[in-house]
Amino acid sequence: MTERKHNVLFICTGNSARSILAEGILDQLGSDRFVAYSAGSHPRGAVHPLALSTLRQLRYRDTGYRSKSWGEYAKDGAVVHMDFVITVCDQAAGEVCPVWQGQPVTAHWGLLDPAAVEGSDQVRRRAFMDAAVTLKRRIEFLLSLPLAKLETLAIQREVREIGTR
Numbered sequence: 001m002t003e004r005k006h007n008v009l010f011i012c013t014g015n016s017a018r019s020i021l022a023e024g025i026l027d028q029l030g031s032d033r034f035v036a037y038s039a040g041s042h043p044r045g046a047v048h049p050l051a052l053s054t055l056r057q058l059r060y061r062d063t064g065y066r067s068k069s070w071g072e073y074a075k076d077g078a079v080v081h082m083d084f085v086i087t088v089c090d091q092a093a094g095e096v097c098p099v100w101q102g103q104p105v106t107a108h109w110g111l112l113d114p115a116a117v118e119g120s121d122q123v124r125r126r127a128f129m130d131a132a133v134t135l136k137r138r139i140e141f142l143l144s145l146p147l148a149k150l151e152t153l154a155i156q157r158e159v160r161e162i163g164t165r
Helices: 018-029 049-057 090-094 121-144 152-162
Strands: 006-012 034-040 084-087 105-108
Touching: 006 018, 018 034, 018 049, 018 121, 049 121, 105 152, 121 152
Parallel strands: 006 034, 006 084, 084 105
Antiparallel strands: none
């Protein structure tokens, strides 16, 4: 019997960099078990070009992303119900989040905002790559969890722990 795919929503305030990177990485590495989404509490309205460039450099899909509000997934009657909701920035983690349908597993995987890094183009590109490498490592830990064999509380504990690695 095939295990159903789990929906994962990555949240960041602007939904232009970190959450987009996470969506792209999980979309590539976990497409057999997960469906990745991203959103923001206050979306910027555009995906940061260096996020797309970083995904392209890692040979992941770099098209089809958009900066959108978490309201698309939290509203009554939302088409997609999330199994996991993971914040990737401290500001979004501290905000009052919507009530998610179905009581998904929640976790905080805080990262510095690469879009806020100032300096040369090389310094800014390095910040995006550093964020992507950290997210990739955390997503690989998520993919290693035997979700079908774990109880909900154990899954919650394990997914939260990933954010400290």
